Amino acid sequence: xxxxxxELKANLKSFIIWAxxxxxxxxxxxxxxxxxxxxxxxxxxxxxxxxxxxxxxxxIEDMTTPKGFLVLVSIYIYxxxxxxxxxxxxxxxSKEEKDKTAEFLFTMPTSxxxxxxxxxxxxxIYIILLDIxxxxxxxFAYSRFELSSDFYQFTLYLWLGVLITELIFLSIGMFLSxxxxxxxxxxSITIGILISTFMISMLIGFVExxxxxxxxxxxQFFPAEKMANTSFEFVYLLITFVIVCxxxxxxxxxxxxxxxxx
Amino acid sequence: xxxxxxxxxxxxxxxxxxxxxxxxxxxxxxxxFPVFSNDTLAMNDLLSEYPEEFxxxxxxxxxxxxxxxxxxxxxxxxxxxxxxxxxxANYGFHILSVEERELTADFLLTKPIxxxxxxxxxxxxxxxxxLITDVILFAMSFASLYxxxxxxxxxxxxxxxxxxxxxxxxxxxxxxxxxxxVFVKKVSSVLAYSMSLGFGFYIISSLGMMxxxxxxxxxxxxxxxxxxxxxxxxxxxxxxxWISIVVIVLSFITSYILYLRRNIxxx
Numbered sequence: 001x002x003x004x005x006x007e008l009k010a011n012l013k014s015f016i017i018w019a020x021x022x023x024x025x026x027x028x029x030x031x032x033x034x035x036x037x038x039x040x041x042x043x044x045x046x047x048x049x050x051x052x053x054x055x056x057x058x059x060i061e062d063m064t065t066p067k068g069f070l071v072l073v074s075i076y077i078y079x080x081x082x083x084x085x086x087x088x089x090x091x092x093x094s095k096e097e098k099d100k101t102a103e104f105l106f107t108m109p110t111s112x113x114x115x116x117x118x119x120x121x122x123x124x125i126y127i128i129l130l131d132i133x134x135x136x137x138x139x140f141a142y143s144r145f146e147l148s149s150d151f152y153q154f155t156l157y158l159w160l161g162v163l164i165t166e167l168i169f170l171s172i173g174m175f176l177s178x179x180x181x182x183x184x185x186x187x188s189i190t191i192g193i194l195i196s197t198f199m200i201s202m203l204i205g206f207v208e209x210x211x212x213x214x215x216x217x218x219x220q221f222f223p224a225e226k227m228a229n230t231s232f233e234f235v236y237l238l239i240t241f242v243i244v245c246x247x248x249x250x251x252x253x254x255x256x257x258x259x260x261x262x
Numbered sequence: 263x264x265x266x267x268x269x270x271x272x273x274x275x276x277x278x279x280x281x282x283x284x285x286x287x288x289x290x291x292x293x294x295f296p297v298f299s300n301d302t303l304a305m306n307d308l309l310s311e312y313p314e315e316f317x318x319x320x321x322x323x324x325x326x327x328x329x330x331x332x333x334x335x336x337x338x339x340x341x342x343x344x345x346x347x348x349x350x351a352n353y354g355f356h357i358l359s360v361e362e363r364e365l366t367a368d369f370l371l372t373k374p375i376x377x378x379x380x381x382x383x384x385x386x387x388x389x390x391x392x393l394i395t396d397v398i399l400f401a402m403s404f405a406s407l408y409x410x411x412x413x414x415x416x417x418x419x420x421x422x423x424x425x426x427x428x429x430x431x432x433x434x435x436x437x438x439x440x441x442x443x444v445f446v447k448k449v450s451s452v453l454a455y456s457m458s459l460g461f462g463f464y465i466i467s468s469l470g471m472m473x474x475x476x477x478x479x480x481x482x483x484x485x486x487x488x489x490x491x492x493x494x495x496x497x498x499x500x501x502x503x504w505i506s507i508v509v510i511v512l513s514f515i516t517s518y519i520l521y522l523r524r525n526i527x528x529x
Contacts (some may be wrong), residue, residue: 014454021458021462025465025466025469028469028478029469032469073469076465076468076469079461079465080461080465083457083461087451087453087454087457091451091454098450098451099450187451187453187454188453191348191453191457192283195344195345195348196283196287199287199291199341199342199344202341203291203294203341206328206337207294207297207298208298209294209297209298210294
C-alpha cells in the first residue's frame, strides 16, 4: 500500500502536465469545429464528393456532427495517450535504476513481485484516469452542440478502444524495461515501436495494398471508425490479449531474476 | 577537440541506430509506391476534379497528388519528419544536461577550460551528428526515388531544396531542445521531453491542416517545412520559414548565455 501511494505521488506531476496539455489541444480542435457545425453548404459539398470519400476510406457520414468530427480527429486522442502509456510503463519500472533508488527499495522487506504489482496497479490507474480526462474533455467540449442520441454511447466505446490501445503499449513498455539489460534502452525501444506502428497505420490509410499489415499495428485494432459502429473484432481482441498477457507474464518472470544495475 | 571527439563517440551508436531506422522507414514507405501507382489512374482523374480548398482539408493538393511519385515522396516525408524531429530534439535535450544527469559534472567542469568552450565543443558535436544523419538520408532519398520511381520523373531540384530545408527543421528542434534543457531544473528523462516536443508540434500542425487554421500552422515548424511546398514551387516557403529561423537564432543565443550562468548541480 505504501508503494502504491509513493508511486501515485511520484507520477502525479507528469500526469497533470499531460492532462492539461491534452485538454488545451482538444478544446482548440473543438472551437474550430464550430465552423463546420451544421453548415448546410459543407453538407451539400460533402454529398457531391461521396466518391472521393469512399476512395479515401473516410465515411462521409457527416463531418458536421460532433461524432463524425471526433472520428476524423481521433488519431490525436489515440496517439498521445499511447505515448503516455508507453513512457509511463517503461519509466515506472526503470526509474529505480535510473535514479539509483533500486538499492533502497529492494532492501526493504518486500518481494519484487509485490513491488511490480504495486507499480502495475498505479500505471493502470493513471492510464484510466488520463483516458477519462481526455474523453471527458471532449464530451464537455462538444456538449454545447446538439448531440445525436448515440454520441454518449460512442464516447464510451471510444474510451474503451483508447484504453485497450494504451494497455498494449503500457505492457510492452513494462516488459521491455524488465527484460533489457540496459534500462536506458527500454524507453527508446518502446517509442520506436510506437512510432513505427503509427507510421504503418498511416501508410495503411493511404495505400490499400499495405492492408495486410493491419494485424501488427495496434492503432488499427480499435480505431474510432470501428468504435463508431461499436464493433470490437474478435481477432484483434485475441491479439491484444496475447500481447498484454505475455508482456505482463514476461515482466513478472524476468524482473524477479533481473540483475539490477546499482 | 578532445571534448568534441568524446561527445561524438558517446553518440556514435545513437547515430548509427537512428540513421539505419530512418533509412529503413523511408525505403519501406517508398517500396509501396510501385504497387500503389498501378491502380491510381482513376484516382488521379477524381482528384483533378475537386477544388483546391476541399483537397487541402485532407492535406492533399492537385498540384502534387500522392498518387504521383513526388507527391508520394512528400507524403512519406510528412511522416518521416516526426522521428527526424525527435532525433534532433533528443540530441538537443541530451547534450547540455548529460553531465548533471550522469553526475559527471564535477569531472568536466573542474577542468581548466571555460564553459564557453564546452558549449562550443558540444554544439559542434551535435551539429555533426545531424549532418551525418542527413548525408545518409539524402543518399537514401535519391536512391529510393530512383529505385521505386516506376517510370515517373524525379523532380531533382525540388528534392534538393526540400532536403536542404530539412536541416533547418532539425536545427529548430535541436536549438529549442537545448534552450529548454538549460531552462528547467533537471532533465530527468530526455525521451519524455523530446517526444512531447516532436509529437506536440506534429499534432499542432496536422490539426491546423485539417481545420485549416492559420494560427496553428504558423506555430508549428512541421507546417513551415511542409515537404509539399518545396516540391511544388522548387523554393523554400520563406514566408513561414523565417519564423523558425528567428526561433533558432534566439534559442542558440539564449542557451549559450544561460549555460554560462547555469547553477550546475554537483555531487
